[in-house]
Amino acid sequence: xxxxxxxxxxxxxxxxxxxxxxxxxxxxxxxxxxxxxxxxxxxxxxxxxxxxxxxxxxxxxxxxxxxxxxxxxxxxxxxxxxxxxxxxxxxxxxxxxxxxxxxxxxxxxxxxxxxxxxxxxxxxxxxxxxxxxxxxxxxxxxxxxxxxxxxxxxxxxxxxxxxxxxxxxxxxxxxxxxxxxxxxxxxxxxxxxxxxxxxxxxxxxxxxxxxxxxxxxxxxxxxxxxxxxxxxxxxxxxxxxxxxxxxxxxxxxxxxxxxxxxxxxxxxxxxxx
Numbered sequence: 001x002x003x004x005x006x007x008x009x010x011x012x013x014x015x016x017x018x019x020x021x022x023x024x025x026x027x028x029x030x031x032x033x034x035x036x037x038x039x040x041x042x043x044x045x046x047x048x049x050x051x052x053x054x055x056x057x058x059x060x061x062x063x064x065x066x067x068x069x070x071x072x073x074x075x076x077x078x079x080x081x082x083x084x085x086x087x088x089x090x091x092x093x094x095x096x097x098x099x100x101x102x103x104x105x106x107x108x109x110x111x112x113x114x115x116x117x118x119x120x121x122x123x124x125x126x127x128x129x130x131x132x133x134x135x136x137x138x139x140x141x142x143x144x145x146x147x148x149x150x151x152x153x154x155x156x157x158x159x160x161x162x163x164x165x166x167x168x169x170x171x172x173x174x175x176x177x178x179x180x181x182x183x184x185x186x187x188x189x190x191x192x193x194x195x196x197x198x199x200x201x202x203x204x205x206x207x208x209x210x211x212x213x214x215x216x217x218x219x220x221x222x223x224x225x226x227x228x229x230x231x232x233x234x235x236x237x238x239x240x241x242x243x244x245x246x247x248x249x250x251x252x253x254x255x256x257x258x259x260x261x262x263x264x265x266x267x268x269x270x271x272x273x
Contacts, residue, residue: 012037013075015065017042020047026094027055033095038061042065060061075140076146081142083143083225092174094172095169107141112161113146116165130228155201185248187244188249191208215242221238
C-alpha cells in the first residue's frame with residue numbers, strides 16, 4: 001500500500017487520570033468532529049469515567065501509565081499498523097473541527113507525524129501572546145516508534161517526515177493550581193533520572209544544574225514573545241514558567257541530596273559491619 005492510499009484518522013487516544021474538569025470539553029470537541037475515541041485511564045478516582053460514559057463515540061480502557069515516551073511508542077509502534085493514522089491527546093487539549101479536517105486532509109500526503117501549533121489558555125482565557133509552547137505532535141502513522149526520552153518528557157526521532165497544520169490545538173487545563181505544581185515535581189524527578197543517565201539536551205542540563213531558566217523563561221515570554229501585551233494573562237503565564245523552572249530545579253537538588261545521603265549511610269553501614 002502506498003502512502004497516498006492512507007486516508008483519515010483511525011482513532012483518537014486520550015490519556016486521563018482524575019481529569020473530570022477537563023475531559024468533558026475534550027470529548028465534546030471530538031464528538032463534533034465525528035472521531036472514534038479511546039480513553040486510556042490510569043486509575044481515576046473522580047468522575048472522569050462517568051463523564052466518558054456520556055459520549056457514545058468513546059470507550060474507556062484501563063491503562064498502566066508509566067511515561068509519555070513508552071505510551072506513545074506503544075500506541076503507534078505496537079497497536080497500529082503502517083496503514084493507519086492515530087491522534088494522541090492529553091485530556092486538557094481540545095481539537096476544533098477545522099483542525100480535525102485539516103489533519104485528516106494532511107494524512108493523504110502520507111507524513112509520519114502531523115504537528116499542530118498550540119494555543120495556550122491561562123485560567124480559562126486564551127493567551128494571545130507570550131507562549132513558549134512549541135508545535136505539538138498530535139497525529140501519527142502507525143507501525144513506528146517515534147519518541148525518545150528527553151528531559152522530563154520526550155522528543156521526536158530525527159529523520160521523520162513531518163508536516164504542520166495552520167489551525168491551532170487548544171491547551172486549556174482547568175485543574176487546580178496545586179495539580180500544576182505537583183506535575184512540576186514529577187517532571188523534576190524525571191529530569192533528574194535522565195540527567196543521571198546523560199539523556200538530556202543542553203537546555204535541560206542548564207535546567208537541572210542552575211536556577212537561571214527561572215529568569216530566562218519569563219523574560220523570553222514577556223519581552224521576546226510579546227507576553228507583556230497580554231496583560232494579566234501574560235503575566236500569570238510568565239510567572240508560571242518561572243515557578244515551574246524553580247520547582248524542577250529544587251526537585252533535582254533534593255533528589256541529588258537524598259541519593260548522596262543514601263550512599264553515605266550505605267558506606268558507613270558497610271564499614272561498621
